[in-house]
Amino acid sequence: MTASATNVPGNVLGDVSKETALQLYRGMLAVRMFEERMIELSTQGKVGGNLHLDTGQEAIAVGVCHALAPSDLVVGTHRSLAHAIAKGADLRKLAAEMLGKATGYCKGRGGKMHLTCPEVGFVTANGIVGAGLGIAAGVALRQKMTGSGPAVVSFFGDGAVNHAYFHETANLASLWNLPLLMICENNGYAVSVRADRAMAGPGVVARAAAYGIEGESVDGNDVMQVSAAAKRALGAVHAGNGPRLIECRTIRVHGHHEGDQQHYRPREEIEEAVKRDPIDRMRGFLVGQGWLTVQEETALQRELASEIDDAVAFAEQSPSPAVSELHQHVYGEERAGGSRP
Amino acid sequence: MRKISYAQALNEALREEMDRDPAVFLMGEDVGAFGNVFFVAKGLLDKYGPDRVRDTPISEQAIVATGLGAALAGARPVVEIMFIDFATMAMDPIVNQAAKMRYHSGGTLKAPMVIRTQGGVGRGNGSQHSQSLEAWFMHIPGLKVVMPSTPYDAKGLLKSAIRDDDPVVFIEHKRLYGTWGEVPEEEYTVPIGEAAVRRQGGDVTIIAASRQALLAEDAARILESEGIHAEVIDLRSISPLDRETIGRSVRKTGRTVIVHEACKTGGIGAELTAVVLEEAFYYLDAPVIRVTGEDVPIPFNADLEAAAIPSVDKIVSGVKSILQS
Numbered sequence: 001m002t003a004s005a006t007n008v009p010g011n012v013l014g015d016v017s018k019e020t021a022l023q024l025y026r027g028m029l030a031v032r033m034f035e036e037r038m039i040e041l042s043t044q045g046k047v048g049g050n051l052h053l054d055t056g057q058e059a060i061a062v063g064v065c066h067a068l069a070p071s072d073l074v075v076g077t078h079r080s081l082a083h084a085i086a087k088g089a090d091l092r093k094l095a096a097e098m099l100g101k102a103t104g105y106c107k108g109r110g111g112k113m114h115l116t117c118p119e120v121g122f123v124t125a126n127g128i129v130g131a132g133l134g135i136a137a138g139v140a141l142r143q144k145m146t147g148s149g150p151a152v153v154s155f156f157g158d159g160a161v162n163h164a165y166f167h168e169t170a171n172l173a174s175l176w177n178l179p180l181l182m183i184c185e186n187n188g189y190a191v192s193v194r195a196d197r198a199m200a201g202p203g204v205v206a207r208a209a210a211y212g213i214e215g216e217s218v219d220g221n222d223v224m225q226v227s228a229a230a231k232r233a234l235g236a237v238h239a240g241n242g243p244r245l246i247e248c249r250t251i252r253v254h255g256h257h258e259g260d261q262q263h264y265r266p267r268e269e270i271e272e273a274v275k276r277d278p279i280d281r282m283r284g285f286l287v288g289q290g291w292l293t294v295q296e297e298t299a300l301q302r303e304l305a306s307e308i309d310d311a312v313a314f315a316e317q318s319p320s321p322a323v324s325e326l327h328q329h330v331y332g333e334e335r336a337g338g339s340r341p
Numbered sequence: 342m343r344k345i346s347y348a349q350a351l352n353e354a355l356r357e358e359m360d361r362d363p364a365v366f367l368m369g370e371d372v373g374a375f376g377n378v379f380f381v382a383k384g385l386l387d388k389y390g391p392d393r394v395r396d397t398p399i400s401e402q403a404i405v406a407t408g409l410g411a412a413l414a415g416a417r418p419v420v421e422i423m424f425i426d427f428a429t430m431a432m433d434p435i436v437n438q439a440a441k442m443r444y445h446s447g448g449t450l451k452a453p454m455v456i457r458t459q460g461g462v463g464r465g466n467g468s469q470h471s472q473s474l475e476a477w478f479m480h481i482p483g484l485k486v487v488m489p490s491t492p493y494d495a496k497g498l499l500k501s502a503i504r505d506d507d508p509v510v511f512i513e514h515k516r517l518y519g520t521w522g523e524v525p526e527e528e529y530t531v532p533i534g535e536a537a538v539r540r541q542g543g544d545v546t547i548i549a550a551s552r553q554a555l556l557a558e559d560a561a562r563i564l565e566s567e568g569i570h571a572e573v574i575d576l577r578s579i580s581p582l583d584r585e586t587i588g589r590s591v592r593k594t595g596r597t598v599i600v601h602e603a604c605k606t607g608g609i610g611a612e613l614t615a616v617v618l619e620e621a622f623y624y625l626d627a628p629v630i631r632v633t634g635e636d637v638p639i640p641f642n643a644d645l646e647a648a649a650i651p652s653v654d655k656i657v658s659g660v661k662s663i664l665q666s
Contacts, residue, residue: 104447105446105447106445106446106449107447108447109444109445109447110445111445114441114445114446116449116450118449118450123413123414124446124450128438131433131434131437133406134406135409135410135434135438136410137406137410138406138407138410138411138413138414141407141410141411141416142411142414142415142416143414145392145411165402165406168403169403169406169407171398171400171403172400175398176395329443329446329448330482330483331443331483331485
């Protein structure tokens with residue numbers, strides 16, 4: 001687990017400007033506040049399906065995406081709202097998709113687990129553990145074959161590292177020298193099973209190394225450490241040196257999904273996770289540096305709340321997709337009538 | 342017209358499409374120097390190089406998923422699953438991923454990829470290399486499923502599949518690679534979703550696909566000599582399914598025999614029977630008959646193997662039994 005982490009921000013202090021630090025903080029806060037609003041809407045029955053949220057892990061999505069060039073692409077997971085927001089997704093279209101509306105990113109067909117936000121390079125989320133790795137490798141293969149430059153980032157959890165997708169993809173990506181950055185969000189749990197009861201051997205980085213992929217393990221609750229590691233790795237990926245892996249150690253705060261009571265976990269573990277909150281840590285750092293006052297913090301929260309209010313209002317006022325269009329988008333050329341071809 | 346083999350026809354389709362469109366590339370087990378186990382990819386590595394003719398490790402899941410990712414990013418991959426039995430290891434990328442991308446993105450993403458594979462019984466390959474799993478894929482909205490029986494169709498349909506913007510499961514038959522047929526030298530394609538009426542007849546409709554469509558034609562010739570006129574429909578693709586051609590034929594003949602090599606339970610014959618009922622119930626003069634594989638894993642022993650699937654004789658008997666009812 002991640003006991004070595006402390007409340008002191010990482011060793012990259014010297015590299016971080018005030019502007020960058022504030023951007024990172026704002027990014028994490030935006031994810032947290034958007035997701036908290038989704039919990040409210042879910043409680044009101046407005047968001048369908050299970051909510052798999054990123055609470056306490058915002059530093060990974062935000063840190064990695066901050067290090068990306070705008071043209072770099074991201075493939076997410078089932079827990080991907082953070083990845084999409086961090087990549088710059090439009091909150092209105094995102095909220096609309098969460099509510100299943102016609103104005104959503106997927107016109108209400110996808111929801112959170114199958115999200116795509118093409119205009120910001122968020123290729124797809126995925127409801128299947130590990131599957132995004134295979135798809136990301138394919139996107140990276142296309143980039144390599146066309147020499148078009150962008151790197152592809154694949155986020156995945158520690159659960160995926162035990163899946164064939166991880167091993168088959170790591171092997172192929174390494175063999176073919178693909179421009180793929182593999183980000184393992186190791187939050188210690190795959191649904192209810194703790195990682196140390198699911199993963200044999202010396203861990204994620206060693207597994208990547210076995211395929212000839214260089215990797216490092218960082219404190220995933222330190223956004224500056226994550227971002228610095230992502231920059232280093234992307235440098236190598238963009239230079240054509242093949243795939244890299246970063247293990248971001250974190251702790252899951254909420255259950256696998258909202259409503260999961262986590263009876264399988266000791267309370268202290270969750271308390272420890274809350275203590276290590278990446279947003280609190282970053283706020284502490286910013287205040288300590290004199291880069292954020294209470295008034296500025298309040299103003300920032302107000303600004304984000306108003307952006308989210310606007311997004312949710314847009315979503316709530318948006319129409320549902322027409323039931324008459326149920327059969328649209330199954331195949332490329334639309335077919336008349338309601339029956340299968 | 343010149344005659345070439347089914348395998349050569351497929352090879353020509355790949356060649357012509359790779360020439361036509363640089364986004365087309367091949368990926369799969371032993372497609373490179375080996376040229377595929379049935380020589381469908383013969384010579385392509387030499388012509389197009391290892392970047393576009395990519396040998397992969399034995400990693401079916403990654404082959405399809407990587408092909409899908411490349412397709413989402415603008416390529417037109419033709420990925421190969423060497424035997425359809427091995428598609429069991431790639432069901433996630435085929436069923437959960439490729440089939441769904443367009444729909445659950447609300448039409449934003451598309452997956453223009455071909456999953457080439459081969460199925461069917463033959464040559465004592467036993468239970469893990471002889472299955473006919475097409476019904477699995479026919480069941481999945483978002484996939485197209487093509488099963489050519491002749492060299493002409495194999496070439497024309499593969500070219501259409503490569504140009505199609507949706508994922509196509511392209512199922513060849515292991516006992517057809519060495520069959521020969523007329524294939525024009527000039528450019529042509531065969532549209533996906535249109536069945537071929539191989540023989541006209543007014544007494545009974547025989548519906549089949551892939552190798553069984555050829556057996557159905559043989560059966561029809563024998564029946565003809567006995568004064569029974571069978572209409573033979575070669576489906577060519579089972580998704581989209583050409584309901585119009587099926588309906589038109591059965592409304593004319595009033596009797597239907599459905600033939601497939603897969604085992605009977607849950608096979609495409611069940612779906613085809615329902616289609617016949619939906620399209621032509623009031624025209625039927627007899628219950629629909631299915632001549633299919635037996636509900637057994639395919640055995641190794643040649644006699645048992647032959648007994649496990651339809652034959653020309655079984656089709657002839659099936660037709661005669663329906664004419665007596």
